[in-house]
Structure formats: structure tokens, C-alpha cells
């Protein structure tokens with residue numbers, strides 16, 4: 001009888017003894033999760049700062065994205081951030097364009113790059129490590145020949161609005177003359193039309209740095225009397241050098257760098 005009467009006390013004692021053990025176990029179990037979160041955050045922070053450095057050109061020439069940033073770049077390119085950043089650039093471009101006085105002589109120009117500016121090669125880079133693999137020209141050329149690259153939606157909208165405002169649109173690309181037909185076909189497929197001129201690398205332009213090639217082509221346009229108000233590109237080599245536009249707009253691209 002005595003042992004039955006004391007059973008509730010015994011149960012209470014067991015419960016009280018069990019509580020600290022349970023709390024202690026929980027904190028031990030949680031430790032790896034906490035550490036994991038810190039490491040994940042470190043990678044994310046590192047890669048975000050790396051992305052900032054390449055977008056601002058502080059990183060200078062680089063070839064492949066850091067291996068620890070493949071997941072970060074994948075998330076950036078396939079998530080909401082890439083279209084959001086692209087739309088922000090397009091919105092600032094349009095605000096500037098709306099303030100330009102169009103002369104009425106057909107000489108007000110806007111220059112667009114093509115790859116990762118008007119057309120997105122994300123389907124190709126998704127299959128090639130998001131810039132973590134060494135660039136393979138042969139497989140990329142095969143992709144270009146397919147002429148299936150989709151438009152960057154924000155750029156397509158900007159393009160249409162600029163056309164409506166009265167700008168003459170010039171397409172200046174590092175692609176080669178032999179890719180002219182595939183490039184024009186792809187642009188039309190993606191919804192672009194009525195460009196004034198499509199400028200590609202001719203045989204004499206091969207081997208020239210993109211900055212020099214594009215500057216020379218802009219210079220030729222200026223010599224023809226065009227006023228280059230704006231220029232849009234995903235590479236600094238699309239925008240800097242000489243004969244630069246009044247305003248240059250840098251689109252995001254953390255996947256590759258062209259000098």
C-alpha cells in the first residue's frame with residue numbers, strides 16, 4: 001500500500017529529472033543546424049559580394065565563377081532576382097530615354113548588345129554549369145544556330161518603348177558575320193524587329209578586344225551623324241572605351257566576362 005501511495009511523488013521526481021536531460025539533448029541536437037546555417041550564410045554572403053564585385057567591374061577580368069557560388073548563381077539566374085534586377089535597369093533606361101529630345105532627323109540612336117541583353121542564353125548556361133565550366137565556343141555556336149534564345153522580357157519592353165519614342169535602334173554584337181542569319185532569325189523569334197542595323201564582327205574584326213571593336217563601331221555611327229543617347233549591355237566592354245553613349249546601362253550577368 002505504501003508504495004502505491006508514493007507512486008505520484010515518484011513519477012514527479014522522474015519527470016523533474018527528465019526535464020534538464022531533455023533540454024540538454026535538444027541543445028546538443030540543434031548545434032549542427034546552427035553551425036550549418038552559419039556556413040550557408042557565409043557562402044551566400046561571399047557570393048553576393050563576389051557578384052557585386054564583378055557587376056561593378058571591380059573584379060576586372062575573370063574566367064569562371066567560384067565553385068562555391070554555383071548554387072548562388074543558379075538561384076540568382078533562375079529565381080526572381082535576375083528578372084527584377086533587369087527590370088530595374090530597363091526602368092532607369094526608359095526614364096532617361098523619355099527625357100531625350102528627339103530631333104526629328106532620324107539620328108537619335110540607342111545601341112543594344114544582344115547576348116544577355118536582348119536575348120537570354122540561360123537555357124544554354126543552365127546545361128553548362130551557369131558559368132562554372134570553361135566556355136566552349138563550338139557548343140555555344142551550335143546553340144546560336146538553333147535561334148531559340150528567348151527575349152529578356154524587360155529588354156523587349158524597353159526596346160519597344162524606345163522604338164515608339166523615335167529612337168533608331170542599332171544592334172552591336174560580338175557575334176560573327178557568319179551568324180547573321182541565325183541571329184536575325186532568333187531576334188525575330190524573340191519578338192524584336194525594325195532595328196536600323198545589325199552590326200557583327202567581320203573577318204577584319206576577329207581577334208580585336210570587344211571594347212575596341214564596339215567603340216570603333218560606335219565611332220563610325222557618330223561619324224555618320226548619329227547621336228548615341230543610350231547604350232545597353234551586360235558587359236562593361238559593351239559600354240566603355242571611346243565614342244561612348246551619353247548614358248550607358250549595365251545589365252546583370254554573373255555567369256561570364258568578356259574583355
Ligand SMILES: [Mg+2]
Pocket residue numbers: 113114115116117233234235
Ligand atoms: Mg552580351
